[in-house]
Amino acid sequence: MTTGPLQPNDPSKPAAPAVGDSTAPPPATPTSASEIIDLPRGKELSESLALALARSRPLRWVVVAGPVGAGKTTLVTSLYELFQWNRVPEYVFAGSETLPAFEERCYLARTASENLEPETGRTIYDPIPTYLHLRVAALKLPRRFSELVFTDVSGEMFEHARDSTAACKELTFLRRARHFLLLLDSKRSLVLDKRWAMVEEAKALLQSCLDSEMLAHDCAVRVLWSRFDYFVQAGDTTEHQEFRKDVATGFQASFGHRISDFKFGEIAARPTRAPKLGFGKGVVNLFDEWVSDSPQATEMNLLPKSGGTRESEMFGQRHFATGEKP
Amino acid sequence: MNKSSSHQFLLIGLPSTGKTSFLAALWYMVNQSEIECALSLDRLEGESGYLNQIRDAWLEYKPVARNPLDSEKAVSMILKRRDSSASVELTFPDLSGESFRLQWAQRQFTTQYDQRLREAKGAILFVHPENISKPHRIDKLNELVAAMGGAEVAQQDMNEENAEVKPKPWNIEKAPTQVQLVELLQFISGRDYFRPPFRLAIVISAWDLVSHLWKNAGDWLSSELPLLRQFLDCNEGLFEVDFYGVSAQGGRYASSLFTAGNFKDAKAFVEEMSKKSSPVSDWLWSLFDVPTQTILLDKDQTQQTVESVLIRSFNQMMANASIYDEDRFKGVKLRPETKEIMKGVAVQMGEEAIRLNRLLLEDAYPSDLTRTRQYAEEATALQKKKPGRRVLLVGSNVKNPHDITEPVQWLMH
Numbered sequence: 001m002t003t004g005p006l007q008p009n010d011p012s013k014p015a016a017p018a019v020g021d022s023t024a025p026p027p028a029t030p031t032s033a034s035e036i037i038d039l040p041r042g043k044e045l046s047e048s049l050a051l052a053l054a055r056s057r058p059l060r061w062v063v064v065a066g067p068v069g070a071g072k073t074t075l076v077t078s079l080y081e082l083f084q085w086n087r088v089p090e091y092v093f094a095g096s097e098t099l100p101a102f103e104e105r106c107y108l109a110r111t112a113s114e115n116l117e118p119e120t121g122r123t124i125y126d127p128i129p130t131y132l133h134l135r136v137a138a139l140k141l142p143r144r145f146s147e148l149v150f151t152d153v154s155g156e157m158f159e160h161a162r163d164s165t166a167a168c169k170e171l172t173f174l175r176r177a178r179h180f181l182l183l184l185d186s187k188r189s190l191v192l193d194k195r196w197a198m199v200e201e202a203k204a205l206l207q208s209c210l211d212s213e214m215l216a217h218d219c220a221v222r223v224l225w226s227r228f229d230y231f232v233q234a235g236d237t238t239e240h241q242e243f244r245k246d247v248a249t250g251f252q253a254s255f256g257h258r259i260s261d262f263k264f265g266e267i268a269a270r271p272t273r274a275p276k277l278g279f280g281k282g283v284v285n286l287f288d289e290w291v292s293d294s295p296q297a298t299e300m301n302l303l304p305k306s307g308g309t310r311e312s313e314m315f316g317q318r319h320f321a322t323g324e325k326p
Numbered sequence: 327m328n329k330s331s332s333h334q335f336l337l338i339g340l341p342s343t344g345k346t347s348f349l350a351a352l353w354y355m356v357n358q359s360e361i362e363c364a365l366s367l368d369r370l371e372g373e374s375g376y377l378n379q380i381r382d383a384w385l386e387y388k389p390v391a392r393n394p395l396d397s398e399k400a401v402s403m404i405l406k407r408r409d410s411s412a413s414v415e416l417t418f419p420d421l422s423g424e425s426f427r428l429q430w431a432q433r434q435f436t437t438q439y440d441q442r443l444r445e446a447k448g449a450i451l452f453v454h455p456e457n458i459s460k461p462h463r464i465d466k467l468n469e470l471v472a473a474m475g476g477a478e479v480a481q482q483d484m485n486e487e488n489a490e491v492k493p494k495p496w497n498i499e500k501a502p503t504q505v506q507l508v509e510l511l512q513f514i515s516g517r518d519y520f521r522p523p524f525r526l527a528i529v530i531s532a533w534d535l536v537s538h539l540w541k542n543a544g545d546w547l548s549s550e551l552p553l554l555r556q557f558l559d560c561n562e563g564l565f566e567v568d569f570y571g572v573s574a575q576g577g578r579y580a581s582s583l584f585t586a587g588n589f590k591d592a593k594a595f596v597e598e599m600s601k602k603s604s605p606v607s608d609w610l611w612s613l614f615d616v617p618t619q620t621i622l623l624d625k626d627q628t629q630q631t632v633e634s635v636l637i638r639s640f641n642q643m644m645a646n647a648s649i650y651d652e653d654r655f656k657g658v659k660l661r662p663e664t665k666e667i668m669k670g671v672a673v674q675m676g677e678e679a680i681r682l683n684r685l686l687l688e689d690a691y692p693s694d695l696t697r698t699r700q701y702a703e704e705a706t707a708l709q710k711k712k713p714g715r716r717v718l719l720v721g722s723n724v725k726n727p728h729d730i731t732e733p734v735q736w737l738m739h
Contacts, residue, residue, distance in 0.1 A: 035437045037436070038433065039433045084553050085552060086556060092559060093557055094560045094561060095512055095557060099501075099505055100498055100501070103496075103501045103502075108493055114491070115491065118464040137560035145560075270465055279463070279465060
């Protein structure tokens with residue numbers, strides 16, 4: 001498997017280096033190979049590493065779906081950025097198995113990159129999914145951790161799933177999803193001759209997921225207007241609001257009876273077009289939903305908790321040490 | 327002879343965070359009688375040359391040489407408790423900051439470190455308040471620029487330059503300090519032999535630089551490295567933590583880096599250098615790329631601009647390694663102080679190299695460069711203090727603010 005390289009959303013901009021290739025040349029190794037112990041690499045989790053993690057502790061799986069450029073990665077990294085500055089009310093950061101992966105994804109939006117405008121590198125299509133991990137704790141219950149695992153997959157993967165229930169059935173992470181987020185790109189919604197096609201594409205994806213029976217009956221489905229700052233910048237006119245209402249009505253009519261927990265929402269993870277919305281607009285509300293329900297340990301028939309050791313890391317150590325790539 | 331109980335503690339920290347300075351001050355303080363420390367030297371046993379060497383540098387107000395990666399040392403001290411006279415052997419593997427940076431960047435431990443971690447009963451984690459990298463976001467910066475009335479200018483600049491600006495490639499080594507430190511702690515807690523809770527004394531070094539802004543080290547950490555603070559707060563089952571602000575050096579030393587005013591006439595200096603009239607000038611001029619040479623020789627440039635280019639370039643060059651070369655400095659009359667430093671063994675890197683290089687340049691250009699140093703007044707004030715009074719600590723459990731052994735005592739309890 002190859003890890004998913006990132007590229008800026010705007011094709012006119014220079015491409016970001018591929019994940020794993022983008023670090024500076026490694027400095028000289030301090031000692032000979034025989035004296036070295038490999039540590040967890042901290043990159044995005046492969047399927048096997050994510051499942052190994054799931055065997056060691058109850059996880060909350062969050063699937064972020066949507067077309068290319070809708071802001072899937074930005075949604076997830078914005079939550080990580082909020083923790084960087086302790087801006088998540090009632091919760092604190094407790095750890096992550098994928099710190100370098102988060103860092104790489106945040107980089108083009110940081111001043112260290114010397115970019116003038118914040119960007120998120122585009123996740124390149126890879127048929128094998130990868131995941132990002134975040135461990136958090138409630139301030140009032142600091143030793144009670146919630147483990148969140150987010151899909152880190154490209155929009156193309158969901159396009160394939162939309163067009164084929166067979167392809168959809170290959171997305172086994174859908175079965176594990178406790179939260180399924182379907183993003184509708186607000187920017188595209190402002191383009192009159194594109195917006196209804198975008199809506200139908202999203203509906204087709206949800207239909208495919210339901211018809212192929214990949215979403216569990218208790219999976220919470222959220223259809224989100226992502227990059228909502230585009231609507232705000234455009235004045236969020238009555239026409240815009242009616243459009244969104246029509247879309248919501250259409251979704252409700254098509255899927256309301258098939259999904260037990262189905263809601264619409266708005267997010268502006270990095271609202272550069274309307275900064276007054278505040279960084280991470282709507283993200284904390286979603287996060288509150290993710291951490292307030294119970295994780296899927298029993299439903300997934302996972303092994304019991306191992307007693308707090310970092311199983312996935314040890315899994316990683318075992319395999320990386322021998323050169324095997326899980 | 328009393329049988330010693332033994333404790334091994336790790337000194338953890340990224341490069342230039344004050345680990346060796348702490349060790350140097352500790353070695354002095356347990357040997358002196360001016361300040362009553364809870365731990366004092368019981369007896370010498372084995373090798374103490376390295377400890378004496380770093381202590382002497384500390385006493386001479388010289389930057390303590392950075393510990394290179396290939397000469398990491400484990401130092402031992404046999405101390406006695408003042409309250410019970412019980413003997414205690416303390417071992418500190420003095421690991422280089424570079425080795426911790428490599429842990430984050432290369433995702434590897436040495437087996438030697440792993441063994442020391444296995445044996446350690448706790449650790450002191452060092453953070454230097456002037457040496458942290460924060461995860462600043464572009465959107466936040468742009469907001470600040472806009473709030474300062476620069477929105478239109480910023481937008482205009484963006485439109486004009488955006489197509490030309492290429493982001494610098496991501497470099498894992500430049501990740502925020504708090505992220506790197508969290509990962510180092512996750513590496514520790516992830517070892518199969520890890521037995522929580524692991525005692526961790528968090529030391530904010532050079533506390534004198536921030537003491538006017540912060541009452542205690544815990545608050546500083548919450549504000550400046552909030553991700554690390556959150557991690558520590560909710561993982562108290564893994565790490566038992568106490569916070570200290572420690573000024574082991576006592577204040578700033580005079581800096582050998584160039585600052586404004588060190589070039590008497592920057593444009594005249596450039597002119598002389600560009601003539602390549604000596605091997606040193608020839609070599610220095612060759613270090614500038616052609617665009618920079620063009621800027622430096624541009625008659626329309628101000629003294630201030632030329633000086634700032636020289637300062638930036640020279641400071642960068644001086645930090646790399648000793649610039650001394652016999653042929654290059656042939657004909658340059660070196661003053662005794664320069665020759666004295668050149669006898670030292672640890673001048674190939676870090677602060678000592680900067681100090682030597684500054685002296686060499688001053689010797690090569692005696693009439694062009696001033697010998698004034700930044701922070702010289704602070705350094706003089708520091709030298710007037712008795713050595714034992716240089717050390718200052720704050721912390722909720724600190725009983726004696728001059729007793730540098732306080733974090734160690736806490737680890738031992």
